[in-house]
Amino acid sequence: MSHPFTCKSKFETLHHEAEQLRNKRLKLQQSADKAKRKGEEIYESVDKWLIEAGKAIEEADEFIQGEEQAKKRCFVGLCPDLKTRYLLSKKAEKKALAIDKLVNEGDHDPISFRPRILQIVASSVYHREALNSRVLFLKQVMDALRDPNLNKIGVHGMGGVGKTTLAKEVHRQAIEEKLFDEVVMVAVNQTPELRRIQSEVADVLGLTFDVEGIPGRANRLYERLKKEKKVLIILDDIWKQLDLKAVGIPIGDDCKGCKILLTSRDKHVLSQMGTQVVFHLDVLQDEEAWSLFEMTLADAKDSELPPIATEVAKKCAGLPLLLLTVETDLRNRESYAWNDKLKQLSVFDNEEIYAKVHSVLESSYNDLPGNEVKSFFLLCGLLGLSNIPIRSLLKYVMGLSLFKHISTVKEARNKVYTLIDTLKAKCLLIDGDKYGFVKIHDVVRDTALLIASREQHAFIGTRSGSELMKWPNKDSARISLPYCDIEDLPEGWECPKAELLLLFTEVLSLGIPDLFFKGIRNLEVVDFTGMRFVSLPTSLAFLSNLHTLCLHRCQLDDIAIIGDLKQLRVLSFANSYIVELPRQIEELTRLKLLDVSDCSKLKMIPASALSKLSQLEALYMSNSFDQWEADGIRNQGNASLAELEYLSHLMTLEIQILDAKILPKRLFSNGLLSYRILIGDGWDWNGNYETSRMLKLKLKTSIHSEYGVKVLLRETEDLYLDEVRGAENLLYDIDGDGFPQLKHLHVQNNTVIQRIINSTKCAACDDKVRCMSWSTRCRIF
Structure with missing residues (x-):
């Protein structure tokens, strides 16, 4: 009967245990909230523990409060008897033990996981009954995938014949028919990037890598795929033998549930990779080729067109890429245009299909309206990449002065996008794999390279990954070396006419001789990608006409030698490992575009250096430098935000400001046309890249009322808000104009919002908001 006398001790123990559980639950909830903001999902066991812990804390608090009330009643002579005290003591002890158990069970690591990407199933492109050969071919491939004795299947065919289209259709059907638990499609391309391939497979599987090295990632992916019962991996556009184990893809007995579909131009590559069956995708027959033109002629009034179109279709050699290219060129055109196209195709009538490919594509090139779009198309081909960053194109055209009467970044960007639209309409470019990229079909790219070598004295290194057999001669004007196998670069190389040099490599040890640039002094654009520089060559200072320098x-x-490049308009260190920008950058007073995006190690920009870049129009600092000083412009220490106020020409800005308190009151002006600005900590750079103005704002302070921020709010299209305080009518309280340009709104960690839109104060707001997403902690009344 010791409990009545130790009742106070039992309640103190219960109170102590409850506080321990409260603290542990708070920390875990904060970690869970942070994971959710990163787009991760919380493990069910963690959510269950948080609920149970919350309930236990609530019950303990009520029980303890009851005891406190009982103590107060004792002062007026209403104390419980010994038996009641005994029962209360026992109950307190039982609750303390239960809470102690919860505390011990509260250690969760990890607490979250990256969710599997929801795959978008495209609509079928094999719906035309007329393309009977394609439907039958698809059935053969699907039957092979259903065969339990086959796990590695190949498809080969010439460029432009439709291998990627077939792969996409296999991907679609496999998902729709639920033949596999997981279906992954990855474009390998000429230069296999193992890290990218691993990431794309992992994204679909919901796998997060906890190691950075490619071998370690391969092991994690390998073990994960072995656990899958049925998985299909489609590797499209393979140019040379790919070591699947180096990627982390199990084969054969290592994973009987894993099937692989490979597509390539080269049948030998598929044989080297051990395919058990290989299907050859041939060109279309004349009847099927003609069917692709029938839709074009459906509304034609000219009776002469059908027989001419039949001949044009035959001249395209049954290659879908060419058929669609010519069909697009001739859509809604008169008979004389069809006759002219037929004449062009007839001139190159021979047995070599690739000659027809290039001749047809060159005829499309010749039809391009003007020299600017032609030069731009050839530049796209020179990059040697199937997926081309549009921002890189912008940097190059600014350096080459490719466009007449264009002097600003804004004008150049508008022209680039206009020309891209033109080339897309001609089927010479297509949309890239993600926003901000365009793609060029490899056959189209080969044609562009042939034309560039002939018309622009361009030199293009042999296919990616192949040994460079010869070096550009002295008459070469544009030089592109995309991932060529280069052992050494020449010291005394003479190429006085060269104006563009692109060198992409994965070999960090490839060195640049100190006098490398001595004989190529007229360069206007230089891009070195994937190299290591202890110091830049001193001969770089000879490049007095250099307008664009990219070290990606x-x-x-x-x-420091970049300070000697006085004519630079574009300077880019994107995705590079760099800790500090040199003081000499302030000498680049003609600079219009500076890109240090994804330089996550950049911690030092000398004070006052940015303020000297008076002509700067575009500053990209996403996922990069964020160590801004609080004070105004100084001569020592790090850069301050106040320096940006001196950049009167600035129109494009990507920046993160961790502490809103150091934000100058009038930093942002009406001059910003596009921006991606993060204010406050905890934000990432994810967002809707299809909008040109994004703002992420943590509203712990009244920063939204400052003039500069109000300007941003008024023009923002993509708005993220966190910890909104004192705003019950969200859109009106934060910005009285109600966000007239708003297209997307994301709000998180808010409990006081009563209205998103108050129609009596902001009648037009509801028409502007296209998409609103809410975190689990947001309440809406």
């Missing part, structure tokens, strides 16, 4: 994915130490 490089490891950079001493780069």
